[in-house]
Amino acid sequence: MLELFAQGFANVFSPFCLVLMVLGTVIGIIFGAVPGLSSVMAIALFLPLTYGMDPGQGLSVLVALYIGSVSGGLVSAILLKIPGTPASIATCFDGHPMLARGEGAKALGAGVFYSFLGTIISVVALMFIAPQIAKVAINFGPHEYFAISIFSLMLIATLSSGSMVKGIFSGVLGLAFATVGIAPLDAVKRFTFGTVALSDGFDVLTVMIGLFAVSEVIKIAEVAKREKASDVAQVNMKVKGFGFTVKEFIQQIPNAIRAALVGLGIGILPGIGAGTSNLVAYTVNKNADKKHSDEYGKGYIGGIISSETANNASVGGAMIPLMTLGIPGDGVTALLLGAFMVHGIAPGPLLFQNYGPLVYTIFVACLVATVLMLVIEWYGMHIFAKVLKVPRHILLPIVFVLCVVGAFGLSSRVFDVWAVLIFGVIGYFFTIFKVPQAPFVIGFVLGSMAETNFRRGMMMSDDNFLDFFTKPIAAAFLIFTLVYFLYVVVKEIKKAQARKTASGQAV
Amino acid sequence: MKTQKMQDQIFGVIVLAVAAFYTVFTFLIPLKEGSDIINARTVPLLLAALMWVLGICQLVTARKADTKPLDKEARDLRTVLKTAVLIVVYIALFEPVGFLITTMVYLFLQFIFLTPADKKPNYLFYGIISLVVSLFVYTIFRYSLDIILPQGLITFF
Amino acid sequence: MKKRQLFASVMAGALLLGTLAGCGNNSSADGGGEEWPTKAVNVVVTASAGGDTDFNARTFATYFEQVTGQPMVITNTAGGGGSVATSEVKDSKADGSKILFCHTGQMIVNEVAGLIDYSMDDFDIACIPAVDKGTVLVASKASGITSVEDLVEKAKAAPGEITYASELGGYSHLQGLILMEKAGIDLKILDIGSASDKITNMLGGRVDLAAISYGAVKDYAETGDLIILAQYNEERNENLDPDIPTFVECGIDFVMEKPYIIAFPKGTDQAIIDKINEVAAQIAEDPDYQAALIEGYNQPAEYIAHDEALELLAQTREDYMAYQDLLQ
Numbered sequence: 001m002l003e004l005f006a007q008g009f010a011n012v013f014s015p016f017c018l019v020l021m022v023l024g025t026v027i028g029i030i031f032g033a034v035p036g037l038s039s040v041m042a043i044a045l046f047l048p049l050t051y052g053m054d055p056g057q058g059l060s061v062l063v064a065l066y067i068g069s070v071s072g073g074l075v076s077a078i079l080l081k082i083p084g085t086p087a088s089i090a091t092c093f094d095g096h097p098m099l100a101r102g103e104g105a106k107a108l109g110a111g112v113f114y115s116f117l118g119t120i121i122s123v124v125a126l127m128f129i130a131p132q133i134a135k136v137a138i139n140f141g142p143h144e145y146f147a148i149s150i151f152s153l154m155l156i157a158t159l160s161s162g163s164m165v166k167g168i169f170s171g172v173l174g175l176a177f178a179t180v181g182i183a184p185l186d187a188v189k190r191f192t193f194g195t196v197a198l199s200d201g202f203d204v205l206t207v208m209i210g211l212f213a214v215s216e217v218i219k220i221a222e223v224a225k226r227e228k229a230s231d232v233a234q235v236n237m238k239v240k241g242f243g244f245t246v247k248e249f250i251q252q253i254p255n256a257i258r259a260a261l262v263g264l265g266i267g268i269l270p271g272i273g274a275g276t277s278n279l280v281a282y283t284v285n286k287n288a289d290k291k292h293s294d295e296y297g298k299g300y301i302g303g304i305i306s307s308e309t310a311n312n313a314s315v316g317g318a319m320i321p322l323m324t325l326g327i328p329g330d331g332v333t334a335l336l337l338g339a340f341m342v343h344g345i346a347p348g349p350l351l352f353q354n355y356g357p358l359v360y361t362i363f364v365a366c367l368v369a370t371v372l373m374l375v376i377e378w379y380g381m382h383i384f385a386k387v388l389k390v391p392r393h394i395l396l397p398i399v400f401v402l403c404v405v406g407a408f409g410l411s412s413r414v415f416d417v418w419a420v421l422i423f424g425v426i427g428y429f430f431t432i433f434k435v436p437q438a439p440f441v442i443g444f445v446l447g448s449m450a451e452t453n454f455r456r457g458m459m460m461s462d463d464n465f466l467d468f469f470t471k472p473i474a475a476a477f478l479i480f481t482l483v484y485f486l487y488v489v490v491k492e493i494k495k496a497q498a499r500k501t502a503s504g505q506a507v
Numbered sequence: 508m509k510t511q512k513m514q515d516q517i518f519g520v521i522v523l524a525v526a527a528f529y530t531v532f533t534f535l536i537p538l539k540e541g542s543d544i545i546n547a548r549t550v551p552l553l554l555a556a557l558m559w560v561l562g563i564c565q566l567v568t569a570r571k572a573d574t575k576p577l578d579k580e581a582r583d584l585r586t587v588l589k590t591a592v593l594i595v596v597y598i599a600l601f602e603p604v605g606f607l608i609t610t611m612v613y614l615f616l617q618f619i620f621l622t623p624a625d626k627k628p629n630y631l632f633y634g635i636i637s638l639v640v641s642l643f644v645y646t647i648f649r650y651s652l653d654i655i656l657p658q659g660l661i662t663f664f
Numbered sequence: 665m666k667k668r669q670l671f672a673s674v675m676a677g678a679l680l681l682g683t684l685a686g687c688g689n690n691s692s693a694d695g696g697g698e699e700w701p702t703k704a705v706n707v708v709v710t711a712s713a714g715g716d717t718d719f720n721a722r723t724f725a726t727y728f729e730q731v732t733g734q735p736m737v738i739t740n741t742a743g744g745g746g747s748v749a750t751s752e753v754k755d756s757k758a759d760g761s762k763i764l765f766c767h768t769g770q771m772i773v774n775e776v777a778g779l780i781d782y783s784m785d786d787f788d789i790a791c792i793p794a795v796d797k798g799t800v801l802v803a804s805k806a807s808g809i810t811s812v813e814d815l816v817e818k819a820k821a822a823p824g825e826i827t828y829a830s831e832l833g834g835y836s837h838l839q840g841l842i843l844m845e846k847a848g849i850d851l852k853i854l855d856i857g858s859a860s861d862k863i864t865n866m867l868g869g870r871v872d873l874a875a876i877s878y879g880a881v882k883d884y885a886e887t888g889d890l891i892i893l894a895q896y897n898e899e900r901n902e903n904l905d906p907d908i909p910t911f912v913e914c915g916i917d918f919v920m921e922k923p924y925i926i927a928f929p930k931g932t933d934q935a936i937i938d939k940i941n942e943v944a945a946q947i948a949e950d951p952d953y954q955a956a957l958i959e960g961y962n963q964p965a966e967y968i969a970h971d972e973a974l975e976l977l978a979q980t981r982e983d984y985m986a987y988q989d990l991l992q
Contacts, residue, residue, distance in 0.1 A: 044713050044740075045652055048722065141870045142856075165568065169522055169561045176529055176554050182744050183536075185855045187779055187833045188547035190536050196751040200743025214594075221590040222582045224621040270860060325867070326880060327860040331712065338714030341879060344959040348883030393621035397614050398640055404598070405606070405644055409654040411741040412706075413752070414602045421598060425591075433518045451550045456855050458545050460827075460870065539992070653737045655706065 008056075008360035012368055017057045021064040021365065025372045028068020029380070033076050033084045035213045035399060036406025038205055039069035040331040047335055055343040056358050060365035062339055066332055067119055067369045070274055070315050071377065074111035074308055075384045078104065082213045082399065086204065086275030086445065087311035089438050090282035092212075094296065094303030101299050104388075108381045109242030110301050111308045114256060116374040118309035121260045122267065122316020123366040126323070131352075134324040137268050142456035143468050145271065147477035149450040152266075152276055154481045155283045157439045158488045166435045173426075174443025175450075177202060184452035185459070197415040202423075204275075206416050207444050209403040210423020211430070211437045217400045218428045224393055242378070244301060255285045255302045256309050263310030267317015270329035271449055274314040279438055281310030316366065323347050323359065510576055515569035519562055526558035589620050605659020610641040700760045700936045701734040708739050708753050710746035710766040716877055716961050720794050720924050721765040723956050727947040736763075745834060746770030747780050754786055758931040763940075767796065767924045768980055769835035776984045777833040777991045784977060787927040790937050792968035792976070793944045796922040797901040798878045798961050800908060801843070801893045802885075806869035812847075812894050812914035815873070819849035829856035829865060829874035833991060839875045839896070839920055841987050846911070846918040866890060878904045878962055896920040903962035923968065923976065941970050 011017065024046065031042035042065045050058030073088030078095030091111060098107035125133065140148070157171035158164060180191040181201030192198040259281040266277035285306040286296040296303050319336075321327040326348035328334040340347050345355060352359050387395065407416040430437055461467035469475045533551040597613040614637035622628045648654045707725060711717035718740060725736035741749035746766060753764035764787065775783045803809035807826065809818060819826050828843075828851040830836040840853050854871060856862050862874040863881065867889055875896070884890035885905070895901060895908045898919045911918040926940060947953050948967035957963045968976060 040713075041652065047713070048726075051726075138864055138868045141865055141868055163565075163568075165561050165565050166518070169558070169565075172554055172557050172561065173525070176551070176558075179551050179554070182747075182779070183547035185832050186539050186547055187745070187777065188537060188539060190547060190551065191532055196744075196748065200748045218587060218590060221586040221621060222584075225583050225586055225624045270864070325863070326883065327864055328714070334712065334714040336714075338719065341714075341719065342956075342960050346879040346882055348880070349887050349889070350883040354883075391623075393623065394618060394636065397617040397621065398636075400594075400617075401610055401614060401640065401644065404601070404610075405648060405654075405656060408601075408656065409648065409652065411743070411748070412654065412739050414598065414657075417598050417601060421594060424594075429521075433514065433521075435518075452857070454550070455545060456857070459854055463544060653735075654739075655704070655737060 004356050004360040005364065007357045008362075008364035011054075011056045011357070011361040012060055012364045014057070017060055018368075020057070020061045021369060022372060022376070024061045024064035025068040025369055025376055028065040029072035029075070029373070029377060031065075032069035032072020032088075033384070034402055034406075035076055035080075035082050035084055035209050036205075036403040038085060038406070039066060040335065041406075041409065042069050043332055043335045047339060050339055051342050055340070055345060056361035056365075058343075059336065059339055059358075059362050060369075062336055063362060063365045064369040064372065066336070067312070067315055067366070068373050068376075070312055071112070071115040071119075071308070071373050073311075074115065074304075075108070075377075078107045078111060078304075079384060079388055080216070080395075080399065082216055083208065086208050086441060087273075087278055087314070088307065089208075089212075089275075089441060090278040090307035091304055093282065093307075093438075094298070094300050097297070097299030098301070098304070103243075103299070104385065105381065106243030106301070107299075107304055108384065109378075110244050110304050112374060112377040112381065113242045113244075114259075114305045114308040115312045115377075116370055117256060118260055118263055118312030119315055119370040119373070120367070121309075122264050122313040122319075123363065123370065124316075125264055126316045126319050126366070127363050130320045130324045131349075133264075133268055134320050137270065137321045137325065137327070139473060140269055141471075142453040142460060143471045143474040144477070145269075145453040146450055146457055147468065147474035147481075148269070149272070149446040149453065151477040151481045152272070152280055153439075153443060153446055153450070154485055156279045156442045158485070159279070159283045159286070159436070159438065163434075164488065164492050166433070167439050170430065170435050170437065171439035171443035174207075174440035174445075175447040177207070177440075178444045178447025179451070184448065185455050197413065201448075202419050202444075203407075203410050203416060204441075204445055205410060206407050206419040207423050208441055209406065210420040211427035211440060213399055213403050214420055214424025215427030215431055215437075217396045218424060219431055220392055220396050248301060252302055252305050255289055255305050258285055258288060259306045259309035260313045263313025264317045266310075267314030267329070268320045270321055270327050272446070273318050273330050274311040275445055276442060277314045277317075278307040278311040279442055282306045319362075319366070323351055323362070324349065326351070510572075510574050512569055512572040512574045515572045516566065519565035519569055522558060522562035522565055526555055526562050529558060530555040586620060590617065593617060593620065602657045603659055605661050606656035607641050607645055607661050608659065610644070611637045614640060698935050698939075700933075700939050701732055703761070704735045704737050705760070706739060706762045707736045707765050708741050708749045708762065710742065710749040710764070710770045711740065712742040713740045716796060716798070717765070717767055717924065719960050720796075720957075720963075723953065723960065724765070724793055724944075724947065727950055727953050728943060731943050731946055745774060745779055747774055750774070750780060753927065753929055754782060756929050758788075758929040758933075760928065760932060760936040762929070763790075764927040765924065766927070767835075767922050768977070769922070771925050771927070772977065772981045772984055773833075773835050773838055773991070775981075776838070776988050778988075779833060784927075784981065786930055788930055788932045788937060789970075789974055789977065790926045790928060790940050791944050791970050792923040792966075792973040793926050793947070794924045794957065794963065795966045795968070796877075796924065796961070796963060797895075797897045797966075798904065798963055799839075799875055799920075799922065800878050800881065800895050800904070801873065801875050801911075802866065802881050803873055803891045803893055804866035804869060804871065805889050805891065807872035809872065809893070810891060812909070812911065812916065815893060816847050816849055816916075819847075819851060823850035824852050826873065827852045827854050827871045829854055829862040829871045831855060831857060835922070836875050838984060838987060838991060840873075841990050842920065843911075843916075843918060845987075847916045863890075878908075901962065901964065903958050903964060923973070923980075925973075925977070937970065945969065 028042055031037040043062055070087050073084035074091045076082050076084040077088040077091035081092050081096040083089045083092055095107045157168045182199050183190050189199055262281040263277045266272055318329045318333050322333045328337045404417050407420045410416050533555050536548050593616055597609055600609045615633050618633040619628045648656050709718055709721045729735045756762045771784050774780045809815045828840045830840050830853055832855040844851055856865050859876050859880055865871045881890050885892045892908050894911050944967050948965045954965040957965050
């Protein structure tokens with residue numbers, strides 16, 4: 001094994017490969033940070049270039065892009081309150097309040113450091129226990145996928161700090177938008193109003209940039225005129241290290257571990273990944289971290305740690321089924337699979353055995369890319385912060401244009417741009433009525449997965465719904481969902497009663 | 508939107524309106540012959556039912572909501588409306604007129620609309636930024652991402 | 665303030681003027697057919713990046729640029745079972761600037777399944793640039809099925825018990841239906857999803873059979889987790905494991921090769937269609953291209969020219985139409 005490692009190092013540390021990896025990481029971070037540009041675009045851009053390279057080097061570059069892009073989303077999430085990718089939605093919750101409090105540097109520093117940690121943990125898992133945990137993925141059939149998507153939805157819908165009804169409505173509306181288009185299984189057209197464009201439904205990128213970015217542009221219009229020219233946010237970038245103390249690091253170890261486990265666990269399941277894991281980890285930690293539960297969402301470092309550790313842990317997680325089973329979990333890993341196939345290598349159970357040197361080259365590339373990401377983002381923090389020196393009335397229209405071209409670039413049609421606008425308007429109404437946006441996005445992402453697998457499961461079980469409760473994994477998730485829901489409802493009612501008595505005493 | 512209570516009630520009504528809309532169109536989903544108990548309408552119906560429940564819950568809880576006036580958040584609706592119209596026109600002309608021209612004009616106007624009241628719009632500066640950003644984005648997409656943005660009137664590159 | 669408003673209205677006027685000008689200018693076409701292509705050609709692919717259709721399109725595009733000097737820009741439009749892409753090309757300008765790259769699944773099966781309300785006749789089909797010959801029928805270890813003969817025997821003993829993984833209304837569904845008819849057996853067809861979902865569910869023992877591309881199951885055949893039963897080709901594809909029999913050899917008269925199709929919107933200049941046929945023929949001869957196809961998807965290069973392609977597709981369509989009621 002050491003020999004293979006040495007070989008991997010030799011491959012990656014060729015000057016050509018290293019230069020490309022640095023470039024890949026930088027471009028990945030940019031694609032991750034700019035709303036409208038996605039990891040898939042970044043990798044699709046580089047994929048043809050790797051055709052002509054040696055497979056190990058080609059994949060190293062793609063891995064660098066992947067790792068960079070998942071992490072890059074944190075920059076815009078913290079600085080602009082617009083997540084660059086769905087993987088950083090939960091980073092906004094605490095990142096932006098921290099920035100507003102003048103702790104932008106600390107927020108960025110924590111995000112960067114825990115992105116690094118999350119990736120390293122998942123890569124180590126990939127290296128040492130991949131075949132064992134890949135078996136978990138095989139045990140997930142339609143019944144289990146249905147159960148876990150319902151479980152994740154419930155967790156995230158009840159996350160909202162304000163009204164639970166609003167949180168759940170947001171999730172349900174996301175689910176409703178996911179039903180637009182061709183129905184799973186029987187291919188019935190739903191809510192298409194006779195148009196071809198709607199038969200494909202909406203793309204998740206349009207949902208996300210609409211809800212977060214465009215609504216932010218409309219919102220800025222509310223106050224733009226009143227804003228004083230001098231009201232430009234200033235970030236003090238003079239910090240030591242990553243901005244947080246050793247004490248905080250020790251305190252946050254449990255949060256980081258939980259987030260890493262959630263990220264890894266969700267990452268290995270094909271079909272769900274970093275976009276879901278960051279929010280699930282955030283919710284789990286908010287509930288588990290009892291002492292600081294109320295600080296989440298108000299600029300608590302633990303929130304950023306939860307989100308950024310989990311989303312990057314999902315990267316290594318997603319690589320596990322790809323490399324041990326040959327099964328891609330999302331658009332990015334599907335492209336990576338393509339990169340293998342072009343060289344005549346079909347990843348599968350024998351990949352480690354037949355292509356040992358290649359596998360170890362990829363492992364080393366993951367580690368190197370993670371370190372590169374850490375170094376580049378740490379130095380880059382100072383450059384990112386300069387973005388905030390650009391007045392908002394200049395910056396946000398430019399962000400909007402990037403969203404428009406990003407949406408258009410999905411499949412070269414203006415329909416997707418209109419979709420962005422529609423979701424922007426919805427997002428704006430959400431901010432007026434203080435409805436959280438995150439459940440909508442997750443409802444949308446998991447909606448078609450939940451429905452498709454529900455119907456597939458029913459078909460497999462000859463329409464016997466009880467099968468969802470006789471399969472142990474599915475049953476466990478569904479029962480836990482139910483119990484958790486009751487727990488939250490009881491808590492809500494108690495809180496309402498407490499408020500009532502408090503106001504009663506006041507009168 | 509003077510009080511929390513009113514706002515909550517309005518929201519409840521909106522939820523019910525969405526529920527009604529969704530329910531009607533759910534019943535318009537065509538079904539295939541021989542569709543059994545579980546079909547293309549099942550999940551939409553479930554969601555519609557959930558929306559009705561949520562709307563009613565919202566209205567019920569809103570009755571007990573705070574009736575104290577909310578902080579006056581003056582919304583500059585004029586600017587919001589101008590921005591919204593500008594964006595709609597921009598997207599509508601995006602394909603026929605082409606990315607470069609529409610984006611330049613959009614950015615230029617949007618900068619002006621959003622300029623803080625105590626600051627004078629710097630037309631020359633805005634113009635240059637609009638031009639540079641449009642050209643830069645177009646070139647990047649065209650030549651490195653292989654995505655041809657709508658060319659419209661400018662077809663020569 | 666006034667000055668600003670004036671400026672704004674002038675700019676808005678300019679925008680409006682732009683629209684008017686734009687309306688009158690729509691017909692600007694791309695020169696004559698002989699010189700085609702004079703600029704980058706946009707290729708709409710009916711599958712997402714990374715799969716076999718995308719691979720074929722991209723490989724073809726690379727060599728297209730070598731031959732003609734103009735790049736082919738690939739747009740992946742996978743949505744709606746490929747119907748979004750086919751509709752887009754059908755409705756675009758017939759000036760050779762936009763091409764459809766798909767396979768019979770989108771061009772014919774979608775029509776048979778009622779997913780689209782138009783047919784291949786609404787396009788100008790140019791040629792068949794390549795044919796997929798890598799698909800194999802696979803059984804899971806848990807099913808205990810070891811060969812096609814064994815499958816037929818077991819299926820006849822317990823009709824409707826053996827499960828077959830497909831995407832309902834799609835190409836793999838049709839593959840299953842035809843297999844059932846030709847072999848005279850009854851399988852339980854389930855909706856499982858993409859190739860990845862099929863593999864996971866077969867490994868997990870939740871489904872017995874599926875049609876998957878050879879490359880994706882090669883390793884599992886070696887470890888014994890999955891058993892390859894037969895290939896869908898007319899003659900054995902020597903680039904696969906040479907021991908995989910064809911269905912015909914197993915006594916079932918069943919051949920289902922999957923041709924890729926290059927198509928233009930209806931009304932395209934015949935000169936453009938002749939030109940791309942010329943280019944495709946030249947590409948198919950290129951040894952580098954041939955090697956790339958074999959390395960990527962174990963697929964020998966095969967090019968079928970315009971007239972022959974049309975004939976083949978029309979025949980295929982007729983064959984598939986027999987299953988229309990079952991597929992919808």
